[in-house]
Amino acid sequence: MKIYVPRDAAARALGADAVAQAFAALGHEVIRNGSRGMVWLEPLVEIAQGGVRRAYGAVTPADVAGILAGTVESLGVVEDIPFFARQTRLTFARCGVIDPLDLSDYAAHGGLSGLRRALDLGPEGVVDEVKQSGLRGRGGAGFPTGIKWETVARAAGPQKYIVCNADEGDSGTFADRMIMEGDPFSVIEGMVIAGIAVGATKGFVYIRSEYPDAIDVMTSAVKIARKNNLLGCVLHSSHEFDIEVRVGAGAYVCGEETSLLNSLEGKRGVVRAKPPLPALEGFMGRPTVVNNVISLATIPVIFEKGAAHYAGFGLGRSKGTMPIQIAGNVARGGLFETGFGMPLGELVNDIAGGAATGRPVKAVQVGGPLGAYFAPEKFDTPFAYEEFDGQGGLIGHAGVVVFDDSADMRAMARFAMEFCAVESCGKCTPCRIGAVRGVETIDRIAAGDAGAIPLLVDLCETMKHGSLCALGGFTPYPVMSVLTQFPEEFAGHREAAE
Amino acid sequence: MTNPAPVAAPARLAEIEAIIAAHLWREGPLLPILHDVQAAFGFIPSDAHAPIAAALNISRAELHGVLSFYHDFRDAPAGKHVLKICRAEACQAMGGAAMSQAVLDTLGLDWNQTTRDGRVTVEPVYCLGLCACAPAAMVDGKLKGRATAQTILAELSA
Incomplete structure (x- = not known):
């Protein structure tokens, strides 16, 4: 027993x-x-x-x-x-099954077989396999991982780096935390394979300070990996790779890749203008792969089972599986990994059982604090990149936060602006100033000034198109989604005041 | 994980120098140094500024820029207990705002304040990754899921 x-x-x-x-x-x-x-x-x-x-x-x-x-x-x-x-567990196949820090248990459940195959394929073969898998960045941007690797592989530099972005700051998301705590070697194996693909010998895992357990497990796993030649001289091959675990310091914007790189370098976590792409001039100005934890943790299973197997799941250009995190006011909250394409409503009502309070679901926010709110009218939207984009939203890191009918949607729109003001790095004006003005404008509307609504729409347009990164650029998503789907909540106080 | 005891200035400088030396081999050693200094003293003492800036060949203004950018770094000791309550959306969906207001009212505090007796500091945090068991809080580094004002206040007086 x-x-x-x-x-x-x-x-x-x-x-x-x-x-x-x-x-x-x-x-x-x-x-x-x-x-x-x-x-x-x-x-x-x-x-x-x-x-x-x-x-x-x-x-x-x-x-x-x-x-x-x-x-x-x-x-x-x-x-x-x-x-x-009802799940299709590929990335999370081992999570919860094995002892997270037992490397032999990891290997007994398919671990390291992907790496062995990658060593046989060689750098070009590895990049091709990732391209074939259709894997896209799981941090939220959805950029094809294989293309990013190819860019870094072709870049010249005395030293290249693999940076694992474990600054999972989006509310409603915890997949990175779970895989780091439950199957840390999958992240390490993914980073080692990335290193082989692009010719990098050094990697960093940048973990947010709000995740003390994940920091402990990843740090221990790196030590065990070194002792057992998963790191160092990789499985006694000609490839060298080592990993350093770094800890963030409480800044949401450091989940943005260029700001994360500045933070790693010991600077303010201010966003950099692109170009240059981090793939060409990243950490210390050298070619750098920056991938999300889940992207990297999915690499081993792609090599273990083959790109075609992975690409066989999903919908359209959203290939493979997504670990969806269902949270907030929900009866059965947790992590549900499934092929792309499941309708949002099936996830919320069928899988997760609706609101924990037993009241009707009023809205769900998908993709973290920068994601749009979806009213039940949009619950037939299939969970996939392009499909959510088409509905004025984004899947982001696949966090789904459920709200029941007691939610004050205008307060949620105000909170989106407030959060952006708190966490803005200050580099670009639309985000730094716009977020503050956004809070003020929503307060004006709340006080009965309906004339401020077009102003808010205009402000959202400016932030969306004028901001340097997703923080200022996507904060309008939750705000505008509330304004268009719950207009009566914006008008409510005015009537009460009259 | 309550705060470390105060350390006298000369011993402190020696310890700061040792922390700096332990990290200088890293590429981009500043954040690891600051984390260790704060772990040792509970905050970043101002007498740490000059040696850190000198060792890393950065100006004190640059160092100040980094210290003031990140929410984690303190320039003064926190209260004996540090309570972080999540303010993010998933916790709001489960009544987090009312729960945190009840805690703040009981302690007579606003966010980022410390009780006058120095016992408790309350800080907002934006997501602890406990979104499926919201609302969430952290008391002296210990995580609490499905937190209530009562359980948090009980933990603080324990």
């Missing part, structure tokens, strides 16, 4: 440590796995016996003796729980 109690930050925030201690106090060894992503059931304990793993959740220390005695009812086999059974 093996006992699994997650070490994932969400599980710990819901009391997993006390549960693990309760098992230990009764003399049982506990494996601290990652999370299966069914956060509403955390702490989700698994008992492995007779070739199956049975789930119990949400477990409190008081349940532990009963679980061991067999008097507490199980949720059944983990993989049979409908939320889990």
